[in-house]
Amino acid sequence: MCGIVGYIGTQAATDILLAGLEKLEYRGYDSAGIATIWEGEVNCVRAKGKLHNLRSKLEQIESPAQIGIGHTRWATHGKPEEYNAHPHLDTAKRVAVVQNGIIENYRELREELKGKGHQFLSETDTEVIPHLIAEFLKNLSPSSSSSPFLEAIRQAVNHLKGAFAIAVISADFPDELIVVRQQAPLVIGFGQGELFCASDTPAIVAYTRAVLPLENGEIARLTPLGVEIYDFAGDRLKKQPRLLNFNPALVEKQGFKHFMLKEIHEQPGVVRASLDAYFNNFGESSESPINLGLPADLYNNLEQIQIVACGTSWHAALIGKYLIEQLAGISTQVHYASEYRYAPSPVTANTLIIGVTQSGETADTLAALAMEKERRQGKEPQYQGQLLGITNRSESSLGDMVPNIISTLAGIEIGVAATKTFTAQLMAFYALALDLAARRQTVSKDTLEKIINGLRQIPKEIEATLETQERLTEQLAHEFAETKDFIFVGRGINFPIALEGALKLKEISYIHAEGYPAGEMKHGPIALLDAKVPVVAIAIPGSVYEKVISNAQEAKARDSRLIGVTPVNDGEAAEIFNDLLPVSDVEELLSPILTVVPLQLLAYHIAARRGLDVDQPRNLAKSVTVE
Ligand code: F6R
Numbered sequence: 001m002c003g004i005v006g007y008i009g010t011q012a013a014t015d016i017l018l019a020g021l022e023k024l025e026y027r028g029y030d031s032a033g034i035a036t037i038w039e040g041e042v043n044c045v046r047a048k049g050k051l052h053n054l055r056s057k058l059e060q061i062e063s064p065a066q067i068g069i070g071h072t073r074w075a076t077h078g079k080p081e082e083y084n085a086h087p088h089l090d091t092a093k094r095v096a097v098v099q100n101g102i103i104e105n106y107r108e109l110r111e112e113l114k115g116k117g118h119q120f121l122s123e124t125d126t127e128v129i130p131h132l133i134a135e136f137l138k139n140l141s142p143s144s145s146s147s148p149f150l151e152a153i154r155q156a157v158n159h160l161k162g163a164f165a166i167a168v169i170s171a172d173f174p175d176e177l178i179v180v181r182q183q184a185p186l187v188i189g190f191g192q193g194e195l196f197c198a199s200d201t202p203a204i205v206a207y208t209r210a211v212l213p214l215e216n217g218e219i220a221r222l223t224p225l226g227v228e229i230y231d232f233a234g235d236r237l238k239k240q241p242r243l244l245n246f247n248p249a250l251v252e253k254q255g256f257k258h259f260m261l262k263e264i265h266e267q268p269g270v271v272r273a274s275l276d277a278y279f280n281n282f283g284e285s286s287e288s289p290i291n292l293g294l295p296a297d298l299y300n301n302l303e304q305i306q307i308v309a310c311g312t313s314w315h316a317a318l319i320g321k322y323l324i325e326q327l328a329g330i331s332t333q334v335h336y337a338s339e340y341r342y343a344p345s346p347v348t349a350n351t352l353i354i355g356v357t358q359s360g361e362t363a364d365t366l367a368a369l370a371m372e373k374e375r376r377q378g379k380e381p382q383y384q385g386q387l388l389g390i391t392n393r394s395e396s397s398l399g400d401m402v403p404n405i406i407s408t409l410a411g412i413e414i415g416v417a418a419t420k421t422f423t424a425q426l427m428a429f430y431a432l433a434l435d436l437a438a439r440r441q442t443v444s445k446d447t448l449e450k451i452i453n454g455l456r457q458i459p460k461e462i463e464a465t466l467e468t469q470e471r472l473t474e475q476l477a478h479e480f481a482e483t484k485d486f487i488f489v490g491r492g493i494n495f496p497i498a499l500e501g502a503l504k505l506k507e508i509s510y511i512h513a514e515g516y517p518a519g520e521m522k523h524g525p526i527a528l529l530d531a532k533v534p535v536v537a538i539a540i541p542g543s544v545y546e547k548v549i550s551n552a553q554e555a556k557a558r559d560s561r562l563i564g565v566t567p568v569n570d571g572e573a574a575e576i577f578n579d580l581l582p583v584s585d586v587e588e589l590l591s592p593i594l595t596v597v598p599l600q601l602l603a604y605h606i607a608a609r610r611g612l613d614v615d616q617p618r619n620l621a622k623s624v625t626v627e
Contacts, residue, residue, distance in 0.1 A: 001361075001625040002086075002100035003027035003072045004186070005203050006167040008177040008222050009194025013068035014058055018051070020196070020203035021070045023251055025051050026414050026615070026622040027100075027199060028074025031085035034058070035096035036065030037174045042096045046085035050616070067177060069167040071098035074621035077106070078123030088127040090134035091119045094171045097133070099126040100199050101164030101184040101625060109159065129166060132156040137172075149173040150221050153180065154234055157219065163363065163625065165214075167197055177222040181214035183397060184625055185361060188212045188220055188227060190241050195222040201244055202251045202412060212241040213395050250411045258614045260415035260508070264600050265466060267423045268459035271593065273409040274427035275459075279452055288438035289452065290431050294404050298386050299439050301350045305330055308337040308368040309356035310624070312418040312503060313425060317356050318496035319592050320429035326589075327443055327451075328436035337364040338627070341371055349382040355389050358413065358421035359623035360396025367627065369401060390428050392421050406432065415615045416622050417508050419600050422500065426593050430455060454590050461584040461594055469598045472581055476563065477605030483534060486511055487525065487560070488599070489518035490538035491548050497538055497592050501599030508617045509607040518544075518551035529558040536602075537577075538595050539566040542588025552576055565595050 003024025007016045017034045025032075032054040033046030043063065047053035051072060071086035078084035087096040103109070106125035109132060114120065118131040136152035145151040153168055163183035170176070179186055179197045189196035189204035189211050196204040197220075201211060212227070214220060218237065221228045229237045256262035280289050305324060307317040314336060321332040333345065337355070341364065355369040369387060376384045389402035392410050399405055408424035434451060437443045443451075480486075486505055490498035499515035506513045516525055518537065529535065537552040539545055549572070556562050556576060564577035567585035574580075581598040583591070607614045 001027055001074045001621045001623050003199045003203065004098045004100050004165060004167050004197070005070045005199075006068070006169075006177050006179060006197040006222070007194070008067045008175075008224070009191060010066055011194065012063065013065045014063045016196070016207070017068050017070035018055060018058065019206065020198055021051055021072050023202040024199055025072050026416055028072050028621045029616050030075045030080030031073045031082060032071065033085045033087055034068055034070040035087035035089075035169060036063055036068035037169055037171050038063060038065040040171055040174075042089060042093055042169070042171045044087050044089060044096060046082050046087070048080060048082045048085065067169060067174060069096060069098045069169055069177070076102055077125045084122045084124050086126060088122060088124065088130055090130040091117070092134065095130040095133050095137070095168065096170070097126060097129045097166055097168050099129060099164055099166045101182075102162045103128060103160050103164060104162040105160070129156060129160070130168075132159060133168065147176065147221060149176050150178055150219065150230070151234070153178050154219055154230065154232065157182065158232055165199060175223050178219065179214065179222065180219045181216060183216050185396060186214045188214065188222065188241070190227070193224070195227060197222065201246060205244065205246050205248055205251070209244045209246060210241040211244045212239055215400065247411060251414060257608070258415065258604070260417055260419060260604055260614050263413055263415050263420045264597065264604065266411070266420050267597065268462045268466075270410050270420045270424050271427060271455075271459045271462065274424060274431070275456060277409055278427065278431035279455070288435050289448065290435035290438060292406055292431055292435055294388070294406070298352065298388065298404055299436065301382070302330055302352055302436070303350040304348050305332040305352045305354060306345060306372075307332065307334045307354045307356060308340050308365055309334070310337050310362050310364055312422050312500060313356040313358060313362075313365070315496045315500040315503070316422055316425035316429065317354070318499070319426055319493060320356070320433065322493045323429050323433035323589070324436060327433045328440055329442045330436060335368070337362065337368040340368045344371065344375070347376060347379065347383050347385075351385045353385050353387050355387070355398060355402065356391075356425060357389070357398055358392040358408065358410070358418060358425065360389070360391040360393040360398035361623040361625050363625050363627050366397055366401060369398075390425060392424060413622075416617055416620050417504055417603070417614075422596065423593055451587070451589065454587050457586070458590060458593050461586060462597055465583050465594055465597045469581060469601050473598055473601040474605045476579060476602060477609045480534065481606055481609040483511060483532070485528065485533045486513040487528065487533060487535045487555075488513065488515040488538075489521060489535060489548070489551060489555075490515070490595075491518045491544040492542075493589060493592055494538040494540060494595055497595045497599065498536075500596055501536060501603070504600055504603035505606065507620060508603055508614050509610055509612060510618070511606065518548045521551055522554060526554065526558065529555055529560045531559040531561070534561040534563060536563045536565065536599070539564055539568065539573075540588050540591045540595065541568060541585070549576065565598055
């Protein structure tokens with residue numbers, strides 16, 4: 001949610017900032033802007049809308065600047081208009097700031113600063129920061145500090161409340177780029193005679209792999225001489241960069257029309273990587289054939305699990321609940337993190353709290369976990385509860401907050417709609433549920449072996465599904481591109497897939513879609529059905545196949561066109577379903593990893609057919625760092 005970049009070195013800053021912003025556009029695309037310093041002035045160029053608008057504006061400007069900051073915005077405070085675009089400047093236009101996050105006390109600060117003569121031009125919370133820095137700079141005597149710029153920023157951030165990452169430059173300090181991290185991600189990159197900063201590593205990997213992620217409460221001063229790091233009290237800290245293991249192919253489309261389509265096709269590889277990482281060969285471990293690298297005491301005396309998550313991660317958590325309860329027999333509750341924060345479950349003994357977030361930055365999930373941590377502190381050991389995070393970005397804020405992490409192995413996901421990260425989360429839940437089951441001996445060794453062997457077949461089954469579904473979903477997209485409403489139904493372990501199918505469709509195609517447990521349709525939603533409302537039914541042989549088929553019949557009787565996601569292609573299926581999206585015949589327990597694929601493709605092709613921006617759907621951002 002908002003991306004920031006910064007550069008100081010010997011190359012043309014504008015080009016590097018634009019290239020960095022392009023890699024961060026997934027974080028927001030309501031507006032973009034850059035500020036550079038040349039000829040003793042701050043030069044700020046901003047444009048409403050996507051990055052190409054800013055790029056067009058900058059084409060007309062020849063800039064020799066070698067220092068600058070840039071921003072791509074997801075609007076929080078103030079409309080997505082140019083006057084609200086970052087960078088923001090102080091009244092004298094000497095200090096420029098970009099921010100990712102929220103300044104909670106900006107109203108008070110703004111009033112205070114207005115009283116001191118500062119003029120504000122935007123509706124944003126960020127604009128108070130350059131004014132505050134300018135105010136502290138004004139009051140600092142030049143000899144009071146070796147870097148008055150750093151000192152003024154240090155004083156300013158000590159007055160800010162909220163979660164934020166900022167980058168600051170000033171025309172009066174043209175050799176300093178200062179960055180601050182407080183609960184929003186920020187990484188520094190070390191090049192040859194040049195330094196970079198960014199909200200996320202894809203913005204800088206083209207230039208360097210030597211990186212230093214800042215921690216909360218740290219300020220870094222980047223100058224031609226190197227990097228100095230301080231805490232908010234002004235004490236110098238010693239830190240070393242580390243080498244990033246990063247596959248640059250992940251941030252390129254590699255011939256696919258959209259990142260989302262490429263990421264859907266990467267899912268067999270994600271499952272293979274997860275199998276390699278989480279599962280040992282049988283016989284290697286006496287207690288469990290699963291290796292998640294978690295401490296043994298995380299599993300001890302476990303009576304309950306509470307999971308907090310948002311969006312697609314919440315759907316993965318629902319499948320996690322099913323797996324944990326059915327395989328390991330541990331009572332598990334799944335909560336929307338945004339709701340849980342204000343209505344938490346009572347503190348219970350021997351409870352594991354799991355936060356699921358692919359980005360590791362979702363504000364609601366982090367806040368729910370922080371709240372759980374706090375309210376369990378000081379309690380007797382059995383009530384303290386252990387915290388576990390499941391994330392695709394272990395270097396994220398979640399990684400900082402939670403001591404135990406299961407890293408999902410999707411690689412970076414650029415498309416705003418989650419696809420391969422969902423599959424990776426499912427793999428983490430299969431591993432966790434099976435590990436718990438093995439340790440508690442709630443399933444036999446044979447069953448365990450059968451399930452793991454089944455999982456090992458999944459990559460090639462996804463490949464087969466991808467092969468057949470591309471054409472079928474494209475054909476259906478042709479017919480349904482103008483449909484106004486869609487219903488997705490499933491039961492049991494595939495009910496969350498119905499929710500996920502509906503979410504994918506609404507977020508990228510802007511078509512209204514709802515997911516329901518198939519058996520619930522008759523309790524109300526069935527009133528929505530007629531010939532104009534297609535129903536996608538996930539019907540997998542197993543515990544609820546006949547029930548789903550009956551529910552599908554009920555929809556058909558109301559004239560709905562029925563699309564079946566099923567491995568069954570017998571006379572009955574052919575009679576009921578108007579269209580089939582066939583998937584391979586796998587165990588019901590493993591089917592969600594397959595059934596989600598045609599639904600992802602259907603949403604993709606409908607959105608592409610409608611000519612929409614699949615990778616950057618309106619109003620959304622990849623990491624939601626505001627509440
Ligand atoms: C949907 C989607 C969102 C995210 C949600 C949580 O395609 O991507 O619903 O799943 O914003 O994000 P994370 O997992 O980063 O916490």
